[in-house]
Amino acid sequence: GQSLEQPSEVTAVEGAIVQINCTYQTSGFYGLSWYQQHDGGAPTFLSYNALDGLEETGRFSSFLSRSDSYGYLLLQELQMKDSASYFCAFDNQAGTALIFGKGTTLSVSS
């Protein structure tokens, strides 16, 4: 079957670094995406990894290890506005739709 596992909640303080892990199970895996969703808002794209390694975009980085079926999103210099839900999602070789995990709620406190 297909599945993604990520922690349901993570808490951190402003200025800290937090890592949100995601493990997946699927056949024909192609790439892993990360999306951010603020309360009441639409999900917005953060990053995509199709190859092993780290992709950096400003304060956010995403990592993929295909051999371990594992990825993570790294958020640095946390700000209050980073409080949101973060979803990992994969797509397959077969060209099916993006399948999302249940999301991780990040709470950043001062």
Place this chain on the structure above:
Amino acid sequence: GAGVSQSPSNKVTEKGKDVELRCDPISGHTALYWYRQSLGQGLEFLIYFQGNSAPDKSGLPSDRFSAERTGGSVSTLTIQRTQQEDSAVYLCASNGGNKGSPLHFGNGTRLTVT
């Protein structure tokens, strides 16, 4: 338009009624997706349209759900004989259809079945 547009933004209906939800994707996007998000939950895939190919309906939860995409643009998701468990936010997204191409989501339709 500049983004994905969904209407209505809110819909309250009585159990047993039919509802239609509309999605206007970004112009030129060949792929269109419907997802459902229940309160505090993840995004549940419903249906996926890509160009002129047959849609992937594998996520539709029952035969009460159907969707069409006319002229490769606007899509309508129809739920017949609504049930209380259908209450959720229905999200539409579009992209160019290439792997890794970001999904652009609309703001969703919040459906409440009473």
